[in-house]
Amino acid sequence: MKAITPAESTAAGRCTEFVVPVVNIFETEDGYALEAEMPGVNKDGLEITLEGNEITILGRRAAEPVNGEVLFRERSAADYRRVFELDPAIDTNKVSAKMEQGMVTLALPKSEQVKPRKINVSD
Amino acid sequence: MNLTRYQRPDLAWTGFGRLSSLRNELDRLFESPWTELALGSRLLSGWTPALDVHEDKDSFVIRAELPGMNREDIDVSLHDGVLNISGERKTEKKYEEAEVYRTERYLGKFQRSVTLPAPVTADKVKAQYKDGILTITLPKTEEAKPKQIDVNVN
Numbered sequence: 001m002k003a004i005t006p007a008e009s010t011a012a013g014r015c016t017e018f019v020v021p022v023v024n025i026f027e028t029e030d031g032y033a034l035e036a037e038m039p040g041v042n043k044d045g046l047e048i049t050l051e052g053n054e055i056t057i058l059g060r061r062a063a064e065p066v067n068g069e070v071l072f073r074e075r076s077a078a079d080y081r082r083v084f085e086l087d088p089a090i091d092t093n094k095v096s097a098k099m100e101q102g103m104v105t106l107a108l109p110k111s112e113q114v115k116p117r118k119i120n121v122s123d
Numbered sequence: 124m125n126l127t128r129y130q131r132p133d134l135a136w137t138g139f140g141r142l143s144s145l146r147n148e149l150d151r152l153f154e155s156p157w158t159e160l161a162l163g164s165r166l167l168s169g170w171t172p173a174l175d176v177h178e179d180k181d182s183f184v185i186r187a188e189l190p191g192m193n194r195e196d197i198d199v200s201l202h203d204g205v206l207n208i209s210g211e212r213k214t215e216k217k218y219e220e221a222e223v224y225r226t227e228r229y230l231g232k233f234q235r236s237v238t239l240p241a242p243v244t245a246d247k248v249k250a251q252y253k254d255g256i257l258t259i260t261l262p263k264t265e266e267a268k269p270k271q272i273d274v275n276v277n
Contacts, residue, residue, distance in 0.1 A: 022227035026218045033218065037228060039188035039255035062254060064186070068179025071240070075173045075188055102255015103191030 018081035021059065029116060031109035032090065038080045039102035040064070045079075046104060048097055053086045055095070057104065089114040170212070170229035176237060180269050182262045183239060190255035191228075199250045199259060204242060206259065209234040241267040 021036040038046075041059035049056040059080035086092065091111035098105045174187040187208055189197060197210040211232045243261040250259045 022229075024218075024226050024228045025224035026221035027224060028218075028221045032224075033221070035191065035228065037190040037255070039190040042254045067177040067182070067184040069177065070175065071178050071183075072174070072176040072237075075175050075186065101191055101252070102188070 017078045019076050019078045020082050021080045034106040036104045038104060041102060043099045046099055050092050050095060053088060054083055055086055056083045170231060170233040171235060172233055174235060182260055185237060185259045187257045189257050194252050197252060197257060201245050201248060204239050206237045206239060
């Protein structure tokens with residue numbers, strides 16, 4: 001049996017609690033757009049993994065300075081994580097992400113084959 | 124709370140049918156202790172951004188979560204020792220024509236007030252918006268700061 005070192009157990013403890021970021025998902029003719037709210041996360045803390053037809057969004061909060069004692073607390077300190085299963089029509093090679101003011105926007109374009117195409121009728 | 128909870132088949136985004144927003148909210152309400160309180164109040168009163176208040180000897184620091192906003196849509200004001208944060212999060216025009224699969228994000232107007240427990244210097248209040256978090260630093264007035272008094276023993 002593998003021994004558990006303190007570093008590993010700390011890391012595991014940290015990873016077991018996540019906040020599920022709220023999302024909006026839209027579909028256009030060209031593909032999907034997914035917006036996920038992760039306040040406190042910047043570009044460096046964002047980790048997006050594509051595996052098969054699953055996409056995992058992981059957001060680690062940037063460290064915040066501690067300012068004395070807490071009078072009131074509603075915010076969570078946990079990191080964000082959410083997994084989505086992707087429509088097979090999505091071209092996973094062309095997925096891109098943008099991070100702006102704690103909101104990540106994923107652009108998930110559909111592959112060329114499934115996009116509606118207009119066929120010209122010849123005489 | 125463990126990780127596997129969130130990977131239930133219901134979360135799978137298959138591109139089929141739309142779940143109503145109420146259904147989503149109910150699912151989330153029963154599933155997540157983190158959001159239970161916040162959602163309970165949200166269902167009744169719209170959008171209330173979460174905030175923290177800290178105090179040290181010189182100032183109060185308030186942090187509010189306002190992801191995905193424009194700086195100019197956030198208003199911060201101080202009146203009679205009450206700090207007001209308000210604003211409006213607008214819909215993106217580019218998605219107006221799009222098919223909507225999930226709308227969990229709260230849009231529209233919000234407002235929160237914090238009554239400060241001690242007087243602050245209004246003209247030295249600073250607000251910063253970064254990574255979707257609004258940080259407001261309110262320095263206490265000289266009178267409100269704790270003072271060390273030396274006791275002379277003759």
